[in-house]
Amino acid sequence: MNDTTRSARTPAPPRMTRQRAAVADALGDTDEFRSAQQLHELLRSRGDAVGLATVYRTLQTLADGGDVDVLRSEDGESLYRRCARREHHHHLVCRACGRTVEIDGPTVEQWAASVGAAHGFADIEHTVELWGTCAACRAADERSS
Amino acid sequence: MNDTTRSARTPAPPRMTRQRAAVADALGDTDEFRSAQQLHELLRSRGDAVGLATVYRTLQTLADGGDVDVLRSEDGESLYRRCARREHHHHLVCRACGRTVEIDGPTVEQWAASVGAAHGFADIEHTVELWGTCAACRAADERSS
DNA sequence: AGGAGTTTGAGAACCGTTGTCAACTCGGTT
DNA sequence: AACCGAGTTGACAACGGTTCTCAAACTCCT
Numbered sequence: 646m647n648d649t650t651r652s653a654r655t656p657a658p659p660r661m662t663r664q665r666a667a668v669a670d671a672l673g674d675t676d677e678f679r680s681a682q683q684l685h686e687l688l689r690s691r692g693d694a695v696g697l698a699t700v701y702r703t704l705q706t707l708a709d710g711g712d713v714d715v716l717r718s719e720d721g722e723s724l725y726r727r728c729a730r731r732e733h734h735h736h737l738v739c740r741a742c743g744r745t746v747e748i749d750g751p752t753v754e755q756w757a758a759s760v761g762a763a764h765g766f767a768d769i770e771h772t773v774e775l776w777g778t779c780a781a782c783r784a785a786d787e788r789s790s
Numbered sequence: 791m792n793d794t795t796r797s798a799r800t801p802a803p804p805r806m807t808r809q810r811a812a813v814a815d816a817l818g819d820t821d822e823f824r825s826a827q828q829l830h831e832l833l834r835s836r837g838d839a840v841g842l843a844t845v846y847r848t849l850q851t852l853a854d855g856g857d858v859d860v861l862r863s864e865d866g867e868s869l870y871r872r873c874a875r876r877e878h879h880h881h882l883v884c885r886a887c888g889r890t891v892e893i894d895g896p897t898v899e900q901w902a903a904s905v906g907a908a909h910g911f912a913d914i915e916h917t918v919e920l921w922g923t924c925a926a927c928r929a930a931d932e933r934s935s
Numbered sequence: 936a937g938g939a940g941t942t943t944g945a946g947a948a949c950c951g952t953t954g955t956c957a958a959c960t961c962g963g964t965t
Numbered sequence: 966a967a968c969c970g971a972g973t974t975g976a977c978a979a980c981g982g983t984t985c986t987c988a989a990a991c992t993c994c995t
Contacts, residue, residue: 658962658971658972659972660960660961660962660971660972660973661961661962662960662961662972662973662974663960664973664974664975665973680951681951681952682950682951695974695975696974696975696976697952697975697976698952698953698954698974698975698976698977699973699974699975701951701952701953702953702973702974717862717866721862721866721951721982721983722950722951723951723952737905737906737909737911739911746909746911748905750901751901752897753898756895757920760882760893760920761882761920761922764882764891764924765924765925766882766884766891766920766922766923766924766925767922767923767925767928768922768923769920769921769922770920770921770922771918771919771920771921772917772918772919772920772921773916773917773918774916774917775902775905775906775911775914775915775916775917776914776915776916776917777906777911777912777913777914777915778911778912778913779909779910779911780910780911780912783912803941803993804941805940805941805942805991805992805993806992806993807941807942807943807991807992808991809942809943809944810942825982826982826983827981827982840943840944841943841944841945842944842945842983843943843944843945843946843983843984843985844942844943844944846982846983846984847942847943847984866951866952866982867981867982868982868983
């Protein structure tokens with residue numbers, strides 16, 4: 646059994662491609678949660694276009710690896726962001742521009758676990774997200790009205 | 791200007807129909823969060839079918855009026871439930887069967903508001919939901935494995 | 936019963952997302 | 966440097982949940 650013999654259980658080696666780099670790059674550029682379609686459009690306008698399907702695939706891979714955070718906008722769209730810390734945390738997101746602040750829910754984790762256990766539920770997961778309108782968007786909004 | 795003259799700003803009077811009653815009824819029967827499609831199927835199997843579009847419309851109306859709670863399942867589907875209390879609260883939901891326990895997030899509201907304000911965000915809303923597997927579903931699961 | 940205006944429902948349209956599969960690349964080999 | 970096998974891409978089809986359309990049916994009031 647030499648190096649090139651890849652036994653069946655070995656996952657599969659990731660490969661670096663222009664497209665993957667481009668997506669990762671676009672995510673690295675911003676602090677804001679972005680949809681797959683926004684990223685796709687951004688890349689296209691930048692000049693190094695990537696197929697929409699590839700954008701979705703790449704984001705999914707990144708998300709699975711914990712390299713990006715995913716959350717659902719209020720109307721169900723998936724939004725992606727490269728967060729500063731990999732540890733579990735929550736977000737305060739501007740619903741207009743996606744600007745995001747990473748926050749801690751000091752007691753949330755513990756509370757969630759104990760409430761779950763108290764009712765006989767297992768494998769507890771929790772969703773805690775804050776939505777608001779950031780100062781900049783508020784200002785922009787008033788200016789245009 | 792008599793009674794039958796409905797000035798433009800008056801919303802429009804809701805009207806009781808077999809369909810609306812059926813949907814409300816189906817919701818009243820269960821404690822569990824159900825999708826529009828599940829409710830549609832339930833009604834059909836019960837013998838008093840209601841068009842899918844009508845189920846969606848009715849649920850939306852009920853939700854707008856605060857008569858039912860809506861939340862998004864982990865894979866983005868909208869789920870509806872007639873909760874015992876109309877006041878703001880959170881849920882611990884079984885991801886397998888939809889069984890739900892209404893819970894309070896003692897300090898959550900305040901925490902959300904202050905975190906939002908601290909970062910200059912306005913119109914703060916928060917999503918706090920707990921997902922788990924209830925005891926019954928866990929038992930059922932083990933039995934079949 | 937009569938009539939104005941609301942509601943319904945079958946099917947089309949929508950929209951974000953995933954699947955398909957032949958062509959193309961990456962990365963290691965010869 | 967050319968070669969090759971396996972992973973990757975992308976145009977497009979397909980999917981699944983939800984909303985729209987609009988003619989026919991129904992509510993409610995007189």
